[in-house]
Amino acid sequence: MGRIPCCEKDNVKRGQWTPEEDNKLSSYIAQHGTRNWRLIPKNAGLQRCGKSCRLRWTNYLRPDLKHGDFSESEEKTIVKLHSVVGNRWSLIANQLPGRTDNDVKNHWNTKLKKKLSGMGIDPVTHKPFSHLMAEIATTLAPPQVAHLAEAALGCFKDEMLHLLTKSRIDFPLHRSGVALGYDMPPPPPGGNTATVYIGSKPDDKDDNTLQKIKFRLSRAMQEPDTLPSNTPWAMASAGETSDSFARACNPFSASASGFQYGPSSFGNEGDGSPWTQSMCTGSTCTGGGQQDRLPEKVEDGDGEEAEGGKAIGTESNVFNSDCVLWGLSDDLMNPVV
DNA sequence: AAACGTAGCAACCGCCGCCCA
DNA sequence: TTGGGCGGCGGTTGCTACGTT
Numbered sequence: 001m002g003r004i005p006c007c008e009k010d011n012v013k014r015g016q017w018t019p020e021e022d023n024k025l026s027s028y029i030a031q032h033g034t035r036n037w038r039l040i041p042k043n044a045g046l047q048r049c050g051k052s053c054r055l056r057w058t059n060y061l062r063p064d065l066k067h068g069d070f071s072e073s074e075e076k077t078i079v080k081l082h083s084v085v086g087n088r089w090s091l092i093a094n095q096l097p098g099r100t101d102n103d104v105k106n107h108w109n110t111k112l113k114k115k116l117s118g119m120g121i122d123p124v125t126h127k128p129f130s131h132l133m134a135e136i137a138t139t140l141a142p143p144q145v146a147h148l149a150e151a152a153l154g155c156f157k158d159e160m161l162h163l164l165t166k167s168r169i170d171f172p173l174h175r176s177g178v179a180l181g182y183d184m185p186p187p188p189p190g191g192n193t194a195t196v197y198i199g200s201k202p203d204d205k206d207d208n209t210l211q212k213i214k215f216r217l218s219r220a221m222q223e224p225d226t227l228p229s230n231t232p233w234a235m236a237s238a239g240e241t242s243d244s245f246a247r248a249c250n251p252f253s254a255s256a257s258g259f260q261y262g263p264s265s266f267g268n269e270g271d272g273s274p275w276t277q278s279m280c281t282g283s284t285c286t287g288g289g290q291q292d293r294l295p296e297k298v299e300d301g302d303g304e305e306a307e308g309g310k311a312i313g314t315e316s317n318v319f320n321s322d323c324v325l326w327g328l329s330d331d332l333m334n335p336v337v
Numbered sequence: 338a339a340a341c342g343t344a345g346c347a348a349c350c351g352c353c354g355c356c357c358a
Numbered sequence: 359t360t361g362g363g364c365g366g367c368g369g370t371t372g373c374t375a376c377g378t379t
Contacts, residue, residue: 014349016373037365054365055348090367101367102347110345
């Protein structure tokens with residue numbers, strides 16, 4: 001069986017577009033519009049697949065496209081929306097005028113993911129790595145916890161070493177958290193520099209740092225209940241001698257600035273954590289079935305629930321009550337615009 | 338200066354859902 | 359009701375520029 005290819009691959013050109021091709025496509029679309037992508041290359045005199053033309057137009061040639069770096073607010077929007085809808089790039093791009101899904105996806109994969117990881121936040125679940133570990137650890141018996149700690153150490157060793165010793169963190173940990181929409185607690189004394197340098201000479205610190213990480217990780221795993229609440233975000237001080245790693249197990253606190261994850265949004269499951277399963281079931285918030293669908297319409301003008309709402313989350317529609325909490329406009333919460 | 342590694346971006350691929358005959 | 363065509367989407371790949379050793 002198999003699907004019929006969208007065009008005869010033998011006769012179509014692939015790879016980079018030339019300026020001539022761009023001109024042909026642009027001028028054809030300017031005259032005739034984008035009605036039938038299959039016919040466009042033929043009529044425009046291009047030896048390209050219709051799909052390729054569509055992609056070139058939507059991702060590059062469209063006059064309303066914004067080229068260049070993403071602004072802080074754009075990044076913030078991406079992070080916000082990603083935490084809700086996951087990898088629904090087109091949906092996210094819809095909220096960023098002039099940006100395409102490809103742009104957003106690339107920016108996420110090349111920049112934002114690393115930024116979040118560097119902040120100790122899992123870009124998939126938007127939870128602090130340490131909190132994830134602590135959460136898992138609470139379900140395990142002590143011997144398993146020890147194994148988990150070892151395994152985690154193995155998994156994250158490279159990243160941690162990179163972060164802690166190899167190079168400077170070239171984005172401001174605390175402020176970047178705010179910039180990305182996370183509500184970041186104030187930095188620890190002396191740790192409020194815009195660029196944080198951790199460690200000086202990697203070689204003589206590696207072993208020592210590893211030992212510290214090991215110790216803190218084990219402690220965090222074994223004593224999740226003793227973790228202080230509302231303690232400062234501590235990743236920036238991971239190179240210090242304090243129990244910063246354990247403190248990092250504590251997620252962000254709630255405040256009025258920016259968007260935030262909050263217990264009220266997702267139903268606190270009684271562990272004192274603002275994080276709940278509904279937020280953390282996977283990259284695309286897939287709880288299964290249709291749960292990852294955005295509401296087609298959350299509310300109409302009268303505040304009356306309209307039909308077609310497809311909730312994200314488990315019990316309640318997070319969009320219904322949390323627009324304000326997330327600091328998102330109604331437009332953002334209603335992707336069908 | 339050359340080799341190698343990495344990051345960023347553009348483009349491709351294949352699947353999916355909608356529309357229409 | 360069904361099946362084909364088409365556009366849209368997300369994941370992945372490949373190329374290029376830049377940085378590091």
